[in-house]
Amino acid sequence: MDTDFAFRDILDQARISAQAGRSADVSERVFLVTGAAQGFGYGIAQAFAAMGAKVALADMNKKGVKDAASIFAKQFQTDCMGIEADVSDEDSVRDMTLSAVKHFGGLDVLVSCAGILKAGGLDELTKEDFERVNAVNYTGFFLCAKYASEVMKAQRIFDPARLHDIIEINSKSGLEGSKANFAYAGSKFGGIGLTQSFALELAPFGIKVNAICPGNLLDGPLWSDPERGLFKQYLDAGKVAGAKTTADVRAYYEAKVPLGRGCRVDDVVRAVKYVIEQEYETGQALPVTGGQVMLR
Numbered sequence: 001m002d003t004d005f006a007f008r009d010i011l012d013q014a015r016i017s018a019q020a021g022r023s024a025d026v027s028e029r030v031f032l033v034t035g036a037a038q039g040f041g042y043g044i045a046q047a048f049a050a051m052g053a054k055v056a057l058a059d060m061n062k063k064g065v066k067d068a069a070s071i072f073a074k075q076f077q078t079d080c081m082g083i084e085a086d087v088s089d090e091d092s093v094r095d096m097t098l099s100a101v102k103h104f105g106g107l108d109v110l111v112s113c114a115g116i117l118k119a120g121g122l123d124e125l126t127k128e129d130f131e132r133v134n135a136v137n138y139t140g141f142f143l144c145a146k147y148a149s150e151v152m153k154a155q156r157i158f159d160p161a162r163l164h165d166i167i168e169i170n171s172k173s174g175l176e177g178s179k180a181n182f183a184y185a186g187s188k189f190g191g192i193g194l195t196q197s198f199a200l201e202l203a204p205f206g207i208k209v210n211a212i213c214p215g216n217l218l219d220g221p222l223w224s225d226p227e228r229g230l231f232k233q234y235l236d237a238g239k240v241a242g243a244k245t246t247a248d249v250r251a252y253y254e255a256k257v258p259l260g261r262g263c264r265v266d267d268v269v270r271a272v273k274y275v276i277e278q279e280y281e282t283g284q285a286l287p288v289t290g291g292q293v294m295l296r
């Protein structure tokens, strides 16, 4: 990997970006959102594009992100690009970051949202299952933060007052254990350890690092996909005692939430906007769970 070349390139782009005098307003910011072909990532990219931000959408699903980027660009009259990327692969993350920086002339906000879940108990999950979940959710966040922070630090050289944000879309399963879902919960607990540690390391460079911990997005494909969704997986696995249909499984999960419903994309968009606008907070894990998980 030619790191020197990449870094020189980033420095050049950072200088150009500072000289262009981009303001801190959302409409002038450049976002990189991973996992943006569907679910939370798609919704976050869409919401900030609608506010006028420039958005790089990255995902393994090449067609999904390219289509989403061109729809948002047209619909909101802003600059969006779709990038095929695998966040568990270092070369791919480096190329993704460079493509975004070259296209937009900088990077202000990383939203690390790509994630996978493989439910199952100790007697079910293999070492390969466990490692794959961690490669995407845990190592993927590390890699994205590593390359994004390099760009953000370089920008800071030319614009010392500028603040940047690294935001991990974590989970309520990063705040408390999840039965027969340890690979996912472990990867998300790890993500909060990374968030706190990156926050300490990057604060002197004006880079805030926070995690957002949503409750269950019951309307999203992860839960509702009729073939592979969690309602179907949990019904088949008998995880919800007495459940006969996927609707029974859904009702069981809704009943766990004090505010009585699943998390929605809008709830998480508001939290992302909050951590960006809040200049005096870093290293936090912010629950967005309708009261299902409360901080001690």
Ligand SMILES: NC(=O)c1ccc[n+]([C@@H]2O[C@H](COP(=O)([O-])OP(=O)(O)OC[C@H]3O[C@@H](n4cnc5c(N)ncnc54)[C@H](O)[C@@H]3O)[C@@H](O)[C@H]2O)c1
Pocket (backbone or CB within 6 Å): 034, 035, 036, 037, 038, 039, 040, 041, 058, 059, 060, 061, 085, 086, 087, 088, 112, 113, 114, 115, 116, 136, 140, 169, 170, 171, 172, 213, 214, 215, 216, 217, 218, 220, 221, 222, 223
């Ligand atoms: N859905 C929920 O109930 C829920 C709740 C809390 C937190 N989360 C978290 O929110 C994030 C998004 O979840 P979602 O429900 O939108 O999931 P989703 O499955 O709907 O979308 C995830 C996206 O990530 C992409 N992706 C997967 N592996 C990738 C990789 N290696 N590189 C690049 N892209 C990859 C997929 O192609 C997909 O487009 C995840 O980190 C997840 O853990 C989800």
